Amino acid sequence: MQTLPVTTVNRQAIINMPAEEFRTIGHALIDQLADFLEQLPGKKVTKGLTPSEVRKSMGADNHLPENGSDAATLAQQATSLLTDHSLFNGHPKFLGYITSSPAPLGAMADFIASLTNPNCGAFILSPVATEIELQCIRWLSELIGYQKGCGGVLVSGGNMANIVAIWAARKNMAQWNIREEGLTEKGLKFTLYATQQVHTWLHKTADLFGLGLQAIRWIAMDDSQRMDVQALDKQIQEDKAAGFIPLAVVGTAGSVGFGTTDPLAGIAAICKKHNTWFHVDGAYGGLAAALPELQEMFEGLKDADSIAIDPHKWLYCPLEAGCTLVRDPNLLADAFSFHPAYYQFDKVGDETPVNFYEFGPQNSRGFRALKVWMVMQQAGRNGITEMIRDDIALSKQLFNELKKQKNIEVYTDDLSITTFRYTPDNAPSNEQEKEEWLTRLNTALLNNLQKNGELFVSNAMLDGKYLLRSCIVNFRTSLEDIKGIPKIIVRYGQEAEKELKG
Numbered sequence: 001m002q003t004l005p006v007t008t009v010n011r012q013a014i015i016n017m018p019a020e021e022f023r024t025i026g027h028a029l030i031d032q033l034a035d036f037l038e039q040l041p042g043k044k045v046t047k048g049l050t051p052s053e054v055r056k057s058m059g060a061d062n063h064l065p066e067n068g069s070d071a072a073t074l075a076q077q078a079t080s081l082l083t084d085h086s087l088f089n090g091h092p093k094f095l096g097y098i099t100s101s102p103a104p105l106g107a108m109a110d111f112i113a114s115l116t117n118p119n120c121g122a123f124i125l126s127p128v129a130t131e132i133e134l135q136c137i138r139w140l141s142e143l144i145g146y147q148k149g150c151g152g153v154l155v156s157g158g159n160m161a162n163i164v165a166i167w168a169a170r171k172n173m174a175q176w177n178i179r180e181e182g183l184t185e186k187g188l189k190f191t192l193y194a195t196q197q198v199h200t201w202l203h204k205t206a207d208l209f210g211l212g213l214q215a216i217r218w219i220a221m222d223d224s225q226r227m228d229v230q231a232l233d234k235q236i237q238e239d240k241a242a243g244f245i246p247l248a249v250v251g252t253a254g255s256v257g258f259g260t261t262d263p264l265a266g267i268a269a270i271c272k273k274h275n276t277w278f279h280v281d282g283a284y285g286g287l288a289a290a291l292p293e294l295q296e297m298f299e300g301l302k303d304a305d306s307i308a309i310d311p312h313k314w315l316y317c318p319l320e321a322g323c324t325l326v327r328d329p330n331l332l333a334d335a336f337s338f339h340p341a342y343y344q345f346d347k348v349g350d351e352t353p354v355n356f357y358e359f360g361p362q363n364s365r366g367f368r369a370l371k372v373w374m375v376m377q378q379a380g381r382n383g384i385t386e387m388i389r390d391d392i393a394l395s396k397q398l399f400n401e402l403k404k405q406k407n408i409e410v411y412t413d414d415l416s417i418t419t420f421r422y423t424p425d426n427a428p429s430n431e432q433e434k435e436e437w438l439t440r441l442n443t444a445l446l447n448n449l450q451k452n453g454e455l456f457v458s459n460a461m462l463d464g465k466y467l468l469r470s471c472i473v474n475f476r477t478s479l480e481d482i483k484g485i486p487k488i489i490v491r492y493g494q495e496a497e498k499e500l501k502g
């Protein structure tokens, strides 16, 4: 007879944690994290460590220990490591890229979600969680004024939300059985439309779907970096005449570089005329459509066939949370639903449940919806719009403060993104030399700033000019933080100047 290991008797697996121990360690963990929150504004945004410095701080060369160790110590040490060596996008002076300050309730939601661990692929594995995700999607669509009865799915972020939308478009726009036959010759005639301001998810999509980057038609922009709708119309006409199949037009609502929004209503009309899929990338700006005063900017959003929005940006949810919305839930099912024999999920009692594995590329799915659902309720519609409005107002204020500052030139100001650069008096007079010098100077300035952690901004390119760029998606940033920024930029500019000359 086979003998069972003795450890199976009254089994006490090493990672199990009895409730009493969980309580003790958990309380200590919360205390440590509360201290972190309290100290955060006084910390540097980042220590700007190099990869090798980080590796040293965490014992990266150590081997996996043969034996386990104490959970309380591990929780305490991991928290210290992360609260000492991270870049804090929750810091009031983190104004880089488009990553938000995370709402503490959102972090608590992730904790609850992990411990209850519903698998949000199928209703029977996640009954409450599935219904919460459905409600969350409905709330998101209502918040931005999208169509009633639309469908959606939560995904990892903006890239995935956009890719999933084009995936649905691909199935919908193919007049042949693309699932069985694949692209065939016809699919290789698919074309995509966007401006150069589009985020690189489109490159990944064209590549992933086997269309190649050449399938992307780059549509001209007006002076304010918005799509030229007439140029779009013309390009689609030419492509159709040449036998191409326009698959989707991408309008951006809040571009990653400058926060600009394409003329969505104009694009919607062209898409309707040509019977082409209209997708809106609102990963950054889409949620600002909740603001009544911005209705004009977002006119046409509701006519999109699909929209990508990112709750981990302007809804301040901790990473990761993106969302694809489509005008009809069946469009997702058409693209993603398969029925393997090992899943008997189609009926619960005599009701037909929603099984999210049929609405997107994931099978097992985490409970991303909880943080979005809880944060939305904590803030309410009014709280959400107020926070977005305040970010925009602070960004405009920053633009004005920078404009007043000697030796700073301001460039753009849209939604909560502002661009500017340091321009000392003694720049070369030759135009080309001046541009090269300012690029080197501002690059050095930004490197030092990012390394030093006093303030965190990023960069953007505008007509060949290297600019500094701030983006406020941060409910912790206040007027006091903004007011100090021009002086910080000038100080770092002067230091960079010395460094480059010395």
Ligand SMILES: *Cc1c(COP(=O)(O)O)cnc(C)c1O
Residues within 6 Å of the ligand: 098, 156, 157, 158, 159, 160, 199, 201, 252, 254, 255, 256, 281, 282, 283, 284, 285, 310, 322
């Ligand atoms: C941030 C962003 C993305 C990518 O979203 P992730 O969440 O980083 O994957 C795509 N498009 C726009 C306009 C964005 O701002």
